[in-house]
Amino acid sequence: MLAFRYRDKGTVIHKLNPFCKLLWVVSVLVFALIFDHPVYLLLLFLSTMPVIIAATVRNEWLSVMKLTLYLCIAIVIINMMLSYHGSHVLLEAPFRIPVMGTPTVTLEAMVFGLAMSLRLLAIISAFAVLTFTIHPDDLMLSMIKMKLPYKSVLVTSLSTRFIPTLVDDLECISDVQRSRGLELDKGKLPQRIKSRMSIMIPLLCNALDRAVQVSEAMESLAFGSGTKRTFYKEIRMSRVDVVTLTLGFFTIGFGIFMCLSGFGDYQYYPTLEVISMGGLEWSVLSLLICLLLSVVMLAFVKRSSDLD
Amino acid sequence: MRKSHILLALILGIGTACFAIPMFPACPLNALMNWGLVATTLVILAIIAFFFEFEAAAVGSKEIALVAMLGAVSAVLRVPFAAIPGVQPCTYLIICTGYVFGPVAGFMVGAITALVSNFFLGQGPWTPYQMLAWGLVGVTATYLRRFNMNTKWLVIFGIAWGYVFGWIMNIFFWASFVYPLTLRTFIVAQLSSVWFDSFHAVGNAIFLGVFGTRTISILERFKKRFNWELLPGPDA
Numbered sequence: 033m034l035a036f037r038y039r040d041k042g043t044v045i046h047k048l049n050p051f052c053k054l055l056w057v058v059s060v061l062v063f064a065l066i067f068d069h070p071v072y073l074l075l076l077f078l079s080t081m082p083v084i085i086a087a088t089v090r091n092e093w094l095s096v097m098k099l100t101l102y103l104c105i106a107i108v109i110i111n112m113m114l115s116y117h118g119s120h121v122l123l124e125a126p127f128r129i130p131v132m133g134t135p136t137v138t139l140e141a142m143v144f145g146l147a148m149s150l151r152l153l154a155i156i157s158a159f160a161v162l163t164f165t166i167h168p169d170d171l172m173l174s175m176i177k178m179k180l181p182y183k184s185v186l187v188t189s190l191s192t193r194f195i196p197t198l199v200d201d202l203e204c205i206s207d208v209q210r211s212r213g214l215e216l217d218k219g220k221l222p223q224r225i226k227s228r229m230s231i232m233i234p235l236l237c238n239a240l241d242r243a244v245q246v247s248e249a250m251e252s253l254a255f256g257s258g259t260k261r262t263f264y265k266e267i268r269m270s271r272v273d274v275v276t277l278t279l280g281f282f283t284i285g286f287g288i289f290m291c292l293s294g295f296g297d298y299q300y301y302p303t304l305e306v307i308s309m310g311g312l313e314w315s316v317l318s319l320l321i322c323l324l325l326s327v328v329m330l331a332f333v334k335r336s337s338d339l340d
Numbered sequence: 341m342r343k344s345h346i347l348l349a350l351i352l353g354i355g356t357a358c359f360a361i362p363m364f365p366a367c368p369l370n371a372l373m374n375w376g377l378v379a380t381t382l383v384i385l386a387i388i389a390f391f392f393e394f395e396a397a398a399v400g401s402k403e404i405a406l407v408a409m410l411g412a413v414s415a416v417l418r419v420p421f422a423a424i425p426g427v428q429p430c431t432y433l434i435i436c437t438g439y440v441f442g443p444v445a446g447f448m449v450g451a452i453t454a455l456v457s458n459f460f461l462g463q464g465p466w467t468p469y470q471m472l473a474w475g476l477v478g479v480t481a482t483y484l485r486r487f488n489m490n491t492k493w494l495v496i497f498g499i500a501w502g503y504v505f506g507w508i509m510n511i512f513f514w515a516s517f518v519y520p521l522t523l524r525t526f527i528v529a530q531l532s533s534v535w536f537d538s539f540h541a542v543g544n545a546i547f548l549g550v551f552g553t554r555t556i557s558i559l560e561r562f563k564k565r566f567n568w569e570l571l572p573g574p575d576a
Binding site: 106110117148152162195244 | 391402404407410427529547558
């Protein structure tokens with residue numbers, strides 16, 4: 033479970049301001065959802081790669097992508113089975129289902145499923161950057177700075193901090209129970225659930241005792257005394273970060289403007305549109321991708337300015 | 341009281357409209373809106389509303405520590421069961437929490453479970469939906485208090501949530517990746533996950549049937565031990 037977690041690798045992407053990374057993830061998410069055109073979605077997906085490579089999280093990313101592929105297959109199959117629209121019929125069933133009509137598999141549905149898989153891949157690839165390169169504490173700190181409800185964020189960060197502790201507890205308890213003769217992977221589903229339960233109840237009781245300790249520790253640090261809280265770690269905004277953020281907001285605005293003025297539109301049904309993109313469209317699209325990629329370039333600029 | 345009724349009606353109206361409009365292809369709004377995005381935004385707004393509720397309800401360190409630890413336990417419980425598809429032990433713990441500690445704590449534990457476990461299992465656009473779905477599990481579990489606590493109701497409740505949880509998650513899948521958005525595709529998309537949902541429901545039933553009352557009594561005992569109040573003294 034702990035394979036998919038943040039590890040500080042000290043690359044330029046890891047050191048980038050968390051606000052900039054969050055904004056980048058949000059912009060990829062928004063673009064992936066507002067554009068329908070397969071070429072746009074493909075380029076969007078490809079544009080996340082340089083960030084992955086710069087952050088040296090390729091192996092983690094690959095394992096996430098492997099899991100995503102199963103979801104993609106599900107998307108393609110469900111679309112092919114569900115939408116009987118489209119004019120290029122590949123397969124037609126010889127029977128009729130009363131309410132649903134005659135099941136048919138069309139080329140349009142298949143292409144639509146593939147394009148939607150690209151959309152999912154782009155989104156998940158962007159979120160992988162968030163998971164692997166932002167420390168959960170930094171994420172929480174930036175949430176507090178964005179004026180999200182303080183106590184909720186505190187609960188989340190406390191809980192994240194205790195996960196590794198509880199995983200240790202869990203391993204310890206299962207060793208203890210196993211040494212007493214408990215066999216975890218034996219029997220049918222109800223039996224297996226029951227045997228795991230003898231691990232879960234002690235874990236729960238332990239954790240509740242820990243809750244008392246945490247609460248006492250918070251009281252002793254005068255939690256809720258009303259004065260303004262200070263933080264040991266602060267998120268500093270350098271000049272490069274401000275530039276990156278401004279560019280990020282501009283990118284989102286530019287993308288939405290593109291979408292509203294008709295770029296990135298594509299008709300899958302009833303007949304696949306011919307992919308014809310004029311010179312203007314290509315140049316606008318490549319400008320958008322460059323803007324998205326500027327976050328990597330500015331990250332390198334930031335490092336060299338930090339070294340100075 | 342009046343004001344909150346109007347607000348409630350407004351929210352219900354917007355929700356129903358967002359759900360119904362995509363089903364009528366003739367409506368001009370369809371060309372403008374991206375329903376996947378609209379659904380996600382609404383879900384996030386709903387979660388933030390619950391967070392503000394918690395802000396008002398959690399007065400001290402006790403509530404915060406308790407909710408955080410229960411959320412962490414329920415997130416960790418996803419580990420030993422990751423090998424069995426569809427079985428989600430956290431649902432059972434969230435039901436017990438909601439039952440014992442009330443709707444706000446129930447929602448928070450549910451939402452925290454989804455958010456925190458996804459730091460390790462992978463964040464994605466599904467996170468807000470999981471947060472809302474598990475949060476609602478915790479909120480609704482409070483209503484079980486109206487019945488006499490017995491295993492039968494717990495099991496029925498768990499089975500029902502096994503399926504409803506899957507339906508909430510399918511809304512995300514349907515709105516973002518399926519075309520056209522009609523009642524028919526909605527129903528088929530919902531049916532597509534029946535297999536996993538059944539596993540989830542069976543898992544819930546076993547957990548709650550065998551260990552539900554025991555866990556609830558542990559939590560009840562802890563609640564008694566953890567909560568204290570100052571009574572006015574004889575000379576006060």
